[in-house]
Amino acid sequence: MENAAHLDRTELLAALGSAARRFDIDLLIECDSSNTRLLERAEAGAPSGSVIVCERQTAGRGRRGRTWFSAPGDSLAFSLLWRFPERSQAPAALSLAVGLALARGLEHLGARGIQLKWPNDLQHAGRKLGGVLVELLPGDLRSAVIGVGLNLRLPASLPAEVAAIATGLDRALEAPRRETVLAALLAELASTLDRYAAGGFAVLRAEWLARHAHQNLPVRISGDGGEETGTCVGVDEDGALLLSSATGLRRIISGEVSLRQA
């Protein structure tokens, strides 16, 4: 299988250091979708902190029913099961907390200019660097499978329309090693999810806004209910996007944000 190789587990665990005890990591060469596999294991009782890293996904899934393309060796595709304790915050704004954790993890490695596009895309220089697909377990809303796809380099095999709007981490960080990047992301996910469980998105909101790609910019929101335009003025404590529009302040809970010419 061209380019497909396991990550080096020893290097990964060494980079994780003491955070390694929080995770149970399975490295797969191929699967349909690491989210689909982990949802199955979660339903069968897998513990919080279970991780599936998949080198080649044959049916990688993105938000809103899209396909997620990733190339072995040039990207990271993994899923993390997180079970929130009882009485902790419900996962309403979980996907924003995850985006923040990923941005912080990359910053710890020295990456600069990482931004967040609501609800949870990672961007660099206005292009998509990574995406997050959070899926709650049916009937157990305190258990979430958090799927992360991140481009380390832009593979030549990407469809042209995807390559036109995507970028790779190698633009923000010199020669990123997948083991180091994965360890930084997992360690930061554990600490940010602990903070989220204890205090909700309210305690993370200022850090999220500091990285918001569209703060105070003219945007278009497109979704199932049509299109809305306005100025993006932030996010609420429950993760809703705040749009200042001709009809007043609107709270957006789903849709796609794109920059609009003023």
Ligand code: BTN
């Ligand atoms: C998006 O931006 O649309 C979200 C993309 C999420 C992709 C990741 S890759 C690992 C995990 N497994 C999947 O099938 N999807 C997520």
